[in-house]
Amino acid sequence: MTGYEIRIGLEIHVELATNTKIFCGCAVEFGAPPNSQCCPVCLGLPGSLPVLNRAAVEYAIRAALALNCTINLYSEFVRKNYFYPDLPKAFQITQDDKPLAVNGLLRYYLGDELMETQITRLHLEEEAGKSIHSGESIIGSEYTSVDYNRAGIPLAEIVTAPTMNSPAQARAFLEQLRLVLQYAGVSDCKMENGSLRCDANITVHPEPGMRVEKVEIKNLNSFRALERALAYEAERQVRVLERGGTVMPETRTWDERAQKTVRMRVKAGAPDYRYFPEPDLPPLELDAAWIEEIRSTLPELPLEKEARYQEAYGLSTYDTGVLVRAPQLAQVFEATVAQGRDPKFVANWVTGDYAHLARLGGTVSAEHFGQLLDMISSGAISAAQGKTVLQEMFARGVSPREFVAEMGFTVIADRDFLGKVIREVLTGHPELVERYCNGEDRLLGFFVGQVMKATNGRAEPRLVNKLLVEALAEGRNWQPRAE
Amino acid sequence: MKGLAQKLRTGQVTSVQLVQHYLDKIQADDPKVQAFLYVDWEGALAAARASDERRKLGKPLSPWDGIPIAVKDNICTVGMPTTCASRLLEDYYSPFDAAVIERIKRAGLPVLGKTNLDEFAMGSSTEYSAYHITHNPYDLSRVPGGSSGGSAAAVAAGLCPWALGSDTGGSIRQPAAFCGVVGLKPTYGRVSRWGLVALASSLDQIGPMGRTVEDVEILFSLIAGYDGRDSTSLPDAAYHCSASGPDTLAGLRLGVPEEFFGNGLCPEVAASVRRAITLMESLGAQVQPISLPHSAYAIDTYLTLVTAEASSNLARYDGVRYGKRVEADDAWDMFRKTRTKGFGPEVKRRIMLGTYVLTASHHEAYYEQARRVRSLITQDLEDAFAAVDVVVTPTTPTTAFRIGEKQDPLQMYLSDSYTATANLAGIPALTLPCGFDSRGLPIGIQLLADHFREDLLFRTGRLLERILGEVGE
Ligand SMILES: [Zn+2]
Numbered sequence: 001m002t003g004y005e006i007r008i009g010l011e012i013h014v015e016l017a018t019n020t021k022i023f024c025g026c027a028v029e030f031g032a033p034p035n036s037q038c039c040p041v042c043l044g045l046p047g048s049l050p051v052l053n054r055a056a057v058e059y060a061i062r063a064a065l066a067l068n069c070t071i072n073l074y075s076e077f078v079r080k081n082y083f084y085p086d087l088p089k090a091f092q093i094t095q096d097d098k099p100l101a102v103n104g105l106l107r108y109y110l111g112d113e114l115m116e117t118q119i120t121r122l123h124l125e126e127e128a129g130k131s132i133h134s135g136e137s138i139i140g141s142e143y144t145s146v147d148y149n150r151a152g153i154p155l156a157e158i159v160t161a162p163t164m165n166s167p168a169q170a171r172a173f174l175e176q177l178r179l180v181l182q183y184a185g186v187s188d189c190k191m192e193n194g195s196l197r198c199d200a201n202i203t204v205h206p207e208p209g210m211r212v213e214k215v216e217i218k219n220l221n222s223f224r225a226l227e228r229a230l231a232y233e234a235e236r237q238v239r240v241l242e243r244g245g246t247v248m249p250e251t252r253t254w255d256e257r258a259q260k261t262v263r264m265r266v267k268a269g270a271p272d273y274r275y276f277p278e279p280d281l282p283p284l285e286l287d288a289a290w291i292e293e294i295r296s297t298l299p300e301l302p303l304e305k306e307a308r309y310q311e312a313y314g315l316s317t318y319d320t321g322v323l324v325r326a327p328q329l330a331q332v333f334e335a336t337v338a339q340g341r342d343p344k345f346v347a348n349w350v351t352g353d354y355a356h357l358a359r360l361g362g363t364v365s366a367e368h369f370g371q372l373l374d375m376i377s378s379g380a381i382s383a384a385q386g387k388t389v390l391q392e393m394f395a396r397g398v399s400p401r402e403f404v405a406e407m408g409f410t411v412i413a414d415r416d417f418l419g420k421v422i423r424e425v426l427t428g429h430p431e432l433v434e435r436y437c438n439g440e441d442r443l444l445g446f447f448v449g450q451v452m453k454a455t456n457g458r459a460e461p462r463l464v465n466k467l468l469v470e471a472l473a474e475g476r477n478w479q480p481r482a483e
Numbered sequence: 484m485k486g487l488a489q490k491l492r493t494g495q496v497t498s499v500q501l502v503q504h505y506l507d508k509i510q511a512d513d514p515k516v517q518a519f520l521y522v523d524w525e526g527a528l529a530a531a532r533a534s535d536e537r538r539k540l541g542k543p544l545s546p547w548d549g550i551p552i553a554v555k556d557n558i559c560t561v562g563m564p565t566t567c568a569s570r571l572l573e574d575y576y577s578p579f580d581a582a583v584i585e586r587i588k589r590a591g592l593p594v595l596g597k598t599n600l601d602e603f604a605m606g607s608s609t610e611y612s613a614y615h616i617t618h619n620p621y622d623l624s625r626v627p628g629g630s631s632g633g634s635a636a637a638v639a640a641g642l643c644p645w646a647l648g649s650d651t652g653g654s655i656r657q658p659a660a661f662c663g664v665v666g667l668k669p670t671y672g673r674v675s676r677w678g679l680v681a682l683a684s685s686l687d688q689i690g691p692m693g694r695t696v697e698d699v700e701i702l703f704s705l706i707a708g709y710d711g712r713d714s715t716s717l718p719d720a721a722y723h724c725s726a727s728g729p730d731t732l733a734g735l736r737l738g739v740p741e742e743f744f745g746n747g748l749c750p751e752v753a754a755s756v757r758r759a760i761t762l763m764e765s766l767g768a769q770v771q772p773i774s775l776p777h778s779a780y781a782i783d784t785y786l787t788l789v790t791a792e793a794s795s796n797l798a799r800y801d802g803v804r805y806g807k808r809v810e811a812d813d814a815w816d817m818f819r820k821t822r823t824k825g826f827g828p829e830v831k832r833r834i835m836l837g838t839y840v841l842t843a844s845h846h847e848a849y850y851e852q853a854r855r856v857r858s859l860i861t862q863d864l865e866d867a868f869a870a871v872d873v874v875v876t877p878t879t880p881t882t883a884f885r886i887g888e889k890q891d892p893l894q895m896y897l898s899d900s901y902t903a904t905a906n907l908a909g910i911p912a913l914t915l916p917c918g919f920d921s922r923g924l925p926i927g928i929q930l931l932a933d934h935f936r937e938d939l940l941f942r943t944g945r946l947l948e949r950i951l952g953e954v955g956e
Contacts, residue, residue, distance in 0.1 A: 040579055044799045046572070047559040047581060047678040049713050079795050081841070085814050090798030144814060146803065274841035276850060279685035279792055281714050 004241075005205040006234050008170045009162030012177065013155050014187045015127065015195040016059040021152035022126050023050035023093065030193055034147040042152035044088030049280050052077075056124060056154035057100075057284065059186045061294050063156050064101035064122045066184035066301060067177075073286045075100045075123075077278040082271055086129035086146045094125035094157075096275045100284070106160075107303055108176030110169050117173050118161035127153035156186070162201060162214075167230035171223050174198055179302045183327060191222050202230055204237040204247065213249035217261055220254055229254040233261050305330065313343035322351040328363070329355055335366030341373060349373060353387055357394040364393045372400040384457035385409050413460045415467065418451070421459070422471050425450045436472055444468060484644065484698045488546045491538065498531035498538070498549025502593055505551055509595070509642050517617050518627075518637035520556045522596035523563055527551060530593030537591065547701065548591030553643035555634050556597035557604050558689065559678035560584050563594070567680050568612035569602045571806045571825030581678020582713070583647060583689050583706045590705045595643050598633025602827045603797060604654055604682045606630050607898040608889065611829040616886055619661060621924055625883040628658030628898070634692050635662040645693035645702050649679055651686045652785050653879075653902025656914040659692055660878035660927025663916045665699045665944070666692040668902070670934050671909035672717035675710030683792035684715075686785075686906040696915055696944040700724050703937060725938045732946055733767030735939075738871030740775045743901055749881045755918035755926040756877045762950050763875070763943070773871060775863045778904055780856050785903035786896060787840050787853035794837025800825065832892060861908040868933040873943050876901050878914040878927030905931055913940040915948055 021028055024041035040048040064071055076098040079091040104119030129151040135141035158177070164170045178189040178196055189196040200217045217233060220226045237247050252261040300308070302324045309320040323330040333350045337343050354369065372393070376386040381404055389409065392398050404410075412418060425447055426433050436443045444465075451464045490496040506524060513519055534549035543549070554560060557567045559577035561584075566572045580588070587594070601611035609617040609632030617632045619625040620640040627636040631648030635658035638646050648655040650668040659666030667690045674689045681687060691702035707722040739760060744753055764770045802808035802821030809820035826834070840849035867874055879898055889895045905912035910931055917928040928947070932939045 040577075043804060045577065045579075045805070046565065046567070046575070046680040046799075047577060047579075049677055051712060051714050081795050081798060083798065083801060083815075083818055085801070085803045088799065088804065090801060091795055141813075272843045274795070274838065274843070274846075276791060276795070276841055276846075279683075279715075280681075 069104035544591035582675035628661035663925030790837030
């Protein structure tokens with residue numbers, strides 16, 4: 001592959017998370033019974049007319065601002081005409097030469113390197129219905145059922161400049177784009193539900209800047225699929241070139257099972273959509289003040305947050321990465337740190353046990369979580385006990401203080417008592433003591449574990465450690481003796 | 484209509500009697516005229532009974548409560564078919580009422596039934612209806628005009644007191660002129676298009692048709708008004724009937740565009756319209772010649788835009804969700820067969836023309852060019868209304884032609900030459916009868932005013948109507 005320049009551009013469709021559809025009042029809810037969220041407008045019945053949902057415009061503006069786009073105060077809706085059973089009016093209302101927003105920019109990390117990619121445009125359009133074929137595709141199926149619940153869900157279409165140079169970069173871009181849109185609160189961006197969809201175009205240039213034909217890839221349903229399909233396609237095109245062939249302009253689809261791209265259609269036969277301005281909708285004229293109002297409600301975006309965490313809290317790249325990727329965790333982290341707790345200590349707990357339990361389901365308030373951390377850091381309970389308490393907090397919503405009091409969870413820091421336990425443990429494992437005395441230091445951990453186990457995790461671990469080291473040092477000559 | 488309202492109010496006549504009268508009339512005469520596609524015998528009487536109940540309780544919904552109406556069959560009505568005179572929508576029942584139907588029901592008007600039209604309102608003679616041809620009550624061998632030919636013929640034949648039509652390039656005014664009735668194409672955006680089956684969305688407007696200017700004004704006041712379901716509806720769309728003003732046209736500046744009196748205009752029509760202009764002058768109007776230099780391009784511009792929009796608006800009739808589906812082996816074949824069988828030749832012709840003018844390689848030469856000319860035509864009228872209050876023209880170049888006479892679609896399109904201008908500019912236009920030709924066929928005169936100046940049209944129209952009545956033929 002050396003000597004070739006790869007150029008990749010993406011076209012992304014994002015379902016905006018408004019409560020109702022873009023041109024009618026129908027509810028938008030994933031998984032509702034087929035055709036239960038429809039009306040004359042989204043079914044395209046004769047005599048129905050579209051009315052633009054202001055919330056859809058607001059969400060699209062939020063998305064555009066989060067992607068550093070320039071918002072056009074004047075934009076137009078057009079009709080894109082084509083026949084398909086799941087397209088109720090036989091045209092899609094979309095935007096063409098006068099889109100809502102242009103000239104955006106997204107920054108993101110590819111490994112440690114900060115990259116940036118131009119967003120050419122962002123426009124608003126309506127979603128089509130969903131066809132469910134009895135067979136493989138519409139041709140050759142005995143029947144096709146159509147669910148129009150999805151018809152009319154607002155979509156933002158985002159197009160990038162074709163400037164990404166590797167499949168990994170395209171993936172990193174898309175991951176960051178999803179994160180930014182989630183931060184902006186405009187979409188849940190679930191690729192598995194189709195609320196985030198991505199098509200890619202790729203060219204392979206034998207020499208930089210040399211003109212070659214573009215290949216489009218569709219059906220990329222996951223980040224992995226995007227990366228693998230692009231990698232496959234880049235290699236395929238290089239093979240074609242090295243055999244002295246030419247790459248045909250065409251649309252290909254990613255076959256997940258075969259892990260390869262397959263030709264769908266050759267570009268020459270591309271349909272003519274006969275675009276023209278939608279006469280049922282006046283042009284969209286925006287008030288600059290409204291845009292500023294929306295801008296003022298945008299939250300801190302991932303990259304800014306990442307920088308702040310590293311600077312203000314001195315967190316590691318790993319911890320920042322985990323927190324920034326999970327806004328919910330970041331929120332708990334900030335709320336907990338805000339009360340003057342040690343950021344690194346809090347980050348460890350949030351990215352560790354808290355993140356793990358949160359993935360299994362449920363939440364714990366920052367207030368309760370903070371109380372738990374205070375009990376641990378003050379030594380009132382051990383870290384091991386803390387883990388158990390946190391589990392109960394997630395499972396049953398208990399308050400940490402009450403739970404600890406109820407269960408009699410306290411830390412044992414009584415030297416005499418611990419000394420007795422230690423003696424019992426050492427007496428029970430004479431061979432291991434001997435091996436330790438002969439230099440196998442790592443066995444210390446085993447003895448600590450045994451002591452913790454014998455005390456149901458209530459022993460203060462640092463003290464146990466200290467006492468054990470002392471006891472074993474003493475016992476380099478230490479012999480079990482009869483009582 | 485004020486007379487009828489008076490009789491209803493004083494109990495001289497009931498709504499049931501009134502509706503029964505029209506139903507009897509329909510039964511007797513509609514087999515000859517064939518204005519209706521559907522008559523709601525039961526529903527109209529039930530609505531009349533409900534109206535009489537309200538009267539008895541002293542709670543009429545409006546002064547016009549109980550006066551029935553006929554509705555063009557491209558306007559959605561619950562409980563009656565809405566076929567657009569197309570085979571494709573033969574069994575189609577809309578689940579919702581058009582905004583205008585809601586409004587007339589709110590005023591208590593029983594709906595007698597649905598009137599014939601050219602299929603999907605594409606035509607100027609009602610000969611393109613997929614069901615039957617409507618006949619002109621003045622001469623049954625002639626067309627009533629179109630596309631609202633059913634509504635015009637029904638009013639003219641006394642099958643209903645008034646009716647609703649729709650006008651995209653003259654579809655209310657041309658049949659009104661042919662049938663000797665009054666019709667208004669309102670300012671674009673004054674009457675909601677919610678529930679009007681679209682032909683060309685940027686031109687379509689529902690409007691009233693009746694026997695007198697006063698009736699048409701009353702019906703207009705019932706149907707005009709803002710509607711949030713139509714994004715092109717205007718906030719101050721409502722209309723209140725004007726009080727009867729002075730009995731003269733003193734101070735009214737009347738513009739006569741010479742372009743509308745040139746080649747192609749039948750001399751008898753020209754003479755009749757010029758006579759009406761002289762009468763208006765005698766009432767005090769200041770008549771002055773004006774120029775609308777781009778009007779020669781109106782019909783081509785109109786045809787380009789109407790076919791372009793129609794090709795897109797009618798694409799939804801694919802047999803998937805509603806309408807008459809023709810089964811086939813696969814979805815594409817089903818689309819093709821359904822549309823081939825469901826649409827008549829004129830609809831197919833316009834869909835093909837519209838598809839052609841929107842195709843990427845012709846878009847600029849036809850569609851974009853038409854949009855540019857449209858704004859020139861609009862500009863012409865803006866300039867005109869800086870100098871005059873009302874523009875007066877013939878409504879049509881000729882009187883009603885014979886059924887089957889116009890075989891060439893281009894000849895047919897020319898009947899909209901004088902009317903399409905108002906749709907392109909979005910301005911209101913009123914037609915009223917101004918005389919008869921030597922065969923006894925009605926001649927129409929068209930009055931145009933600036934946006935929102937329907938009041939001027941009605942005032943001028945009322946006085947012209949009166950003086951024409953006084954001087955006689
Ligand atoms: Zn809907």
